[in-house]
Amino acid sequence: MRKAKILSLIVAVLMIVTALAACTTPSRNTSTQPTTAPTQTDKPGDTASGDKKLEPITFTMFVAGPGDPPPKDNKVIKKIQEMTGVTIEFEFLVGDMDQKVGIMIASGDYPDLIGAGQARGRFLNARAFAALDDLLPKYPNLWRHYEPFLDRLRSISTDKKIYILDIWGREYWLNDGQDHFYYGDYNGPAFWIQKDVLAWDNYPMPTKLDDFFDLLERYYKAHPTIDGQPTLPFEVHSQDWRSFCLKNAPQHLIGGRNEGDVVVDPETLKVEIYQNKWYAKEYYKKLNEAFKKGLIHPETFTRNYDEYLKVISQGRVLAMFDQHWNFQQGEDVLVAEKKYERTYVPIGVSLDGTPMPYNRYKSDGIIGGNGMGISIKCKDIERALQFMDTLLTEEVHRLMYWGIEGEDYYVDENGRYRRTEEQRNNFADPDWRLANSGAVLGDQFPKLEGRYSNGNSCSAGTQPEERQEGQSEYDRNFYAKYGFVTKSDFLPMGKDPGYPEVWSIFSTMEEDNIAKVVFDQITDLQNRYLPGVIMAEDFEKAWEEYVKRYESVDYPALEAEVERQIRERMVNY
Numbered sequence: 307m308r309k310a311k312i313l314s315l316i317v318a319v320l321m322i323v324t325a326l327a328a329c330t331t332p333s334r335n336t337s338t339q340p341t342t343a344p345t346q347t348d349k350p351g352d353t354a355s356g357d358k359k360l361e362p363i364t365f366t367m368f369v370a371g372p373g374d375p376p377p378k379d380n381k382v383i384k385k386i387q388e389m390t391g392v393t394i395e396f397e398f399l400v401g402d403m404d405q406k407v408g409i410m411i412a413s414g415d416y417p418d419l420i421g422a423g424q425a426r427g428r429f430l431n432a433r434a435f436a437a438l439d440d441l442l443p444k445y446p447n448l449w450r451h452y453e454p455f456l457d458r459l460r461s462i463s464t465d466k467k468i469y470i471l472d473i474w475g476r477e478y479w480l481n482d483g484q485d486h487f488y489y490g491d492y493n494g495p496a497f498w499i500q501k502d503v504l505a506w507d508n509y510p511m512p513t514k515l516d517d518f519f520d521l522l523e524r525y526y527k528a529h530p531t532i533d534g535q536p537t538l539p540f541e542v543h544s545q546d547w548r549s550f551c552l553k554n555a556p557q558h559l560i561g562g563r564n565e566g567d568v569v570v571d572p573e574t575l576k577v578e579i580y581q582n583k584w585y586a587k588e589y590y591k592k593l594n595e596a597f598k599k600g601l602i603h604p605e606t607f608t609r610n611y612d613e614y615l616k617v618i619s620q621g622r623v624l625a626m627f628d629q630h631w632n633f634q635q636g637e638d639v640l641v642a643e644k645k646y647e648r649t650y651v652p653i654g655v656s657l658d659g660t661p662m663p664y665n666r667y668k669s670d671g672i673i674g675g676n677g678m679g680i681s682i683k684c685k686d687i688e689r690a691l692q693f694m695d696t697l698l699t700e701e702v703h704r705l706m707y708w709g710i711e712g713e714d715y716y717v718d719e720n721g722r723y724r725r726t727e728e729q730r731n732n733f734a735d736p737d738w739r740l741a742n743s744g745a746v747l748g749d750q751f752p753k754l755e756g757r758y759s760n761g762n763s764c765s766a767g768t769q770p771e772e773r774q775e776g777q778s779e780y781d782r783n784f785y786a787k788y789g790f791v792t793k794s795d796f797l798p799m800g801k802d803p804g805y806p807e808v809w810s811i812f813s814t815m816e817e818d819n820i821a822k823v824v825f826d827q828i829t830d831l832q833n834r835y836l837p838g839v840i841m842a843e844d845f846e847k848a849w850e851e852y853v854k855r856y857e858s859v860d861y862p863a864l865e866a867e868v869e870r871q872i873r874e875r876m877v878n879y
Contacts, residue, residue, distance in 0.1 A: 363689055364393040367678075369421035369750055370407065372611065372635075373398035374740055381713075382705050382744040389702065392693045394419075396746065403546060416681035419690060421750050424547045426470055426679075427814045427822075430462065435469035435679035436687055442468065445691050447698035451476050451752060455672035458806075461875050462674050462814040471694070472677040473749075477756040491767065492630065492794040495554065495564050496652030496664045499625040501784050505647065509787040511796075514659035515559065515589070519596055522624055526601060532622050532648075539601040541626040542593065543614045544837055548632060553832050555627040556586040558664050559657045563800065566809035567825065568868055575805060575876075577869040581832055582856045587849055588657055590836065594845040607837040621648035638736045646780040651793045663800030673807050674875075678750060694752055703754050706744030707765040709733075714743070715766070722771060723762045730776045733766065806875045811868055820860070821867035827859045 375396040376383055387393055397417065399406060407425045410416060411432040422429050429435060439460075443449050452459060452471065460466040497518060503525045504510060512518040519540070526539045543551040553567065557580050562569040568577050580586055596602050609617070617623055618636030626633070630652070640648045654662040680690050696702055708715045708723055714732070715725050725733070732738045739745055754764045763769040766776070773792060777785075785791055815822035835852040842848035 360391045362391050362393070363686060364395055365419055365684070365690060365693075366395045366417035367397065367419040367421060367750065368410070368417045369396060369398045370403055370423035370425040371399050371421070373746070373749075376746045377741050380740075380744075381742055382709060383747060385710070386697075386702060386705060386744060386747065390693055390696050392689070394747065396750075414683075416683040418681060418684040419678060420681055421473075421678045422470060424813055426462075426677075427812075428817075429679065430469060430814055431817050434681055436682050436684060437467040437469060438471070438680065438687075438691070439468045441688065441691055444688075445695035447695045448691060448752070451698055452672065455674070457877075458672050458674035458875075460674075462810065464816060470674075470677050470679045471752055472672040472674065473752050474676055474755070475672045476752075476754075491773075491792050492652055492665065492797055493634075494631075494665045495550075495558060495627070495629045496797060497555070497625065497627050497655040498630070498633075498650040498652055500621075500623075500648055500650055501780075502647040503624055504651070505784065505787075511653070511661075511788070513653060513655055513661045515592055515655055515657055517659070518625070518653065518655050519592060519601065522596075522601055523599060525624060533620070535620060535622050536603075537624065538603055538606070538617055538622045539624045540593075540596055541609075541614065541617070541623050542602060542606050542837075542840065543609065543611070543626070543628065543632075544607050544833060545610050545614075548611060549829075549833050551626065551628045551632070552836055553581065556580050556583070556589045558662060559589055559655065560585050561656070561660075561662050563803055564665060564809070565807070566812055567828070568808060568865065570803070570805060570808060570872065572803040572805065575869060575872055577808075577865045577872070579828070579861045579865060581828065582853050585657060590839050590849065591845055593840045594842060597840050602840065604841060607841075621645055625650075635736070638734075642735045642737075644778070646778045646784075649781075651796050654797050661798060663798045665797060665800045673810055676810060677752070697747065697751050698754060700754070700758050703748075703764065704758070706748040706753075709743055721760060721762075723766070723769060725766060725772060725776070730766075730772075805872050808868060808872065811871050811875075815867075819867065821864045824860055824864040828856065828861060828864070831856055831859065 373396070375398065378384075403423075403425060407428050411428065411434065416434055420429060420434065442452060448471075455472075455476070456468065459468045459470065459472070463469055499512075499518070499522075503521060506525055506528070507521055510517075510521065512521050522539045526537055529537055531537055541551075543549070550566070554564075557563075557565065557569050560569070562580070567579065567581070569580050570577055593602060597604075615633065615636035618633050619639035621640055630637075630650075633650075637649050640646075652664065654664050656662045680687050684690055697706070704711075709729075711717065714729055715723050718724050733743065755768075757763050763772075766772045777792075785793075785795070788795070790796065812822075812825055815825065831852070835848075835855065839845065839848045839852050
């Protein structure tokens with residue numbers, strides 16, 4: 307508790323900050339807004355360690371996902387380097403993630419920073435990250451960003467310390483957090499279908515699973531090739547951790563949320579594995595029928611991720627179940643080539659035709675575990691935090707996401723950030739974006755979401771005017787046929803189920819946790835058997851064999867542990 311006698315205002319402020327750093331435990335009712343935090347700074351380097359801001363330093367960073375490092379002459383990143391003195395040397399994942407991470411952990415040869423991604427659980431279990439609890443309060447922008455969600459950050463570690471800083475999720479609104487309308491396009495899971503397929507059939511809305519595949523079949527018969535190459539009606543990506551494209555559709559067909567390998571009853575919080583249930587059988591039976599009709603090519607099950615993106619970028623893939631962020635790189639090529647008719651919209655497909663939202667309500671903040679960490683081998687932890695603190699200033703954030711004023715965007719007479727058609731075309735080109743924007747930094751580090759203090763959106767993609775004017779004429783006309791404005795309108799907004807995202811639990815379990823052991827077992831079973839089930843001559847026999855092996859695994863132990871962790875995390879949700 308605070309002492310009664312305070313000699314000065316400065317001392318009082320310091321005591322408040324210290325007390326909050328030590329004992330803040332936000333509840334669900336208060337988690338969207340900070341209690342008390344250091345004043346936000348908006349000048350690069352204006353932090354507790356600002357005197358070091360221009361001393362040159364290079365940090366190495368491993369990202370557990372595909373990507374390309376920016377060229378050294380990238381104008382925005384060079385400008386940020388001049389402001390901060392910091393250079394980031396990126397290493398993106400090439401090849402198998404488990405193998406790469408395993409070698410790194412075995413050797414203890416860690417980079418300074420780790421974009422942990424789906425490997426966060428393995429790095430946590432290996433004690434690869436430095437604890438940040440005592441340091442965060444020194445950096446005002448980081449503190450403002452994370453302070454309302456400290457317990458969520460701690461919830462993923464067994465010792466309840468902060469090791470991973472979420473890079474997505476903290477939203478800023480103008481009206482004290484009550485404006486929950488989100489301007490960004492939907493980026494999550496769905497059955498995605500090419501616009502041209504819908505346009506060809508006079509703009510239907512095939513929400514029933516049978517109708518969805520019937521449309522694909524009819525279009526395929528009419529268009530066996532696209533741009534001289536064989537059409538691929540339905541892709542089922544099934545490689546490495548991205549096998550969620552193979553596994554996760556059944557939960558959505560009955561109205562489940564994007565939880566990963568389980569469905570959760572929002573009323574009782576009862577957790578249930580679904581891959582051996584009747585609705586999963588119905589889905590894979592439909593895929594089996596589609597395979598026998600030639601709508602699913604057998605090579606879909608052996609394509610690696612790069613090959614998957616390639617066939618999408620060729621405009622040959624009519625539809626797939628996937629998360630938009632997972633295939634966006636392929637779609638970006640189509641946009642750059644102005645093949646808008648070959649890009650995709652999400653459809654809320656279900657078994658009975660009832661439109662499904664396929665998403666939960668936009669999160670009100672950090673969920674815990676979805677981000678990056680500073681390794682125990684980092685050459686200067688405080689300097690790394692100072693750099694991240696600077697990225698959260700509006701000045702630098704604008705550089706990363708809007709670019710340089712006058713070159714990459716302009717400010718209109720109403721103070722709104724806008725782009726010319728040429729500027730929009732530049733940012734639509736992935737090669738130009740890599741060479742000229744700060745997107746690489748923005749994608750891997752903590753960031754602002756929502757709106758700046760002046761009311762402009764934190765990215766052009768969520769600026770209402772830009773979303774409207776930045777659309778191609780094709781897209782505007784296409785959406786108008788449905789009475790829509792963007793692809794987000796194809797899915798009804800889901801309701802917040804009232805419990806934390808479950809998928810983060812799976813990726814942060816201790817290796818010796820029985821639930822983790824079972825999870826690995828059923829994941830292996832699904833990846834090995836489900837492609838065979840889909841391609842089986844005798845579906846019933848293949849399904850029976852799959853279920854028999856599935857039920858030999860102690861999956862009730864997984865269900866019980868996930869439910870326990872959900873209830874535990876509810877305290878801080």
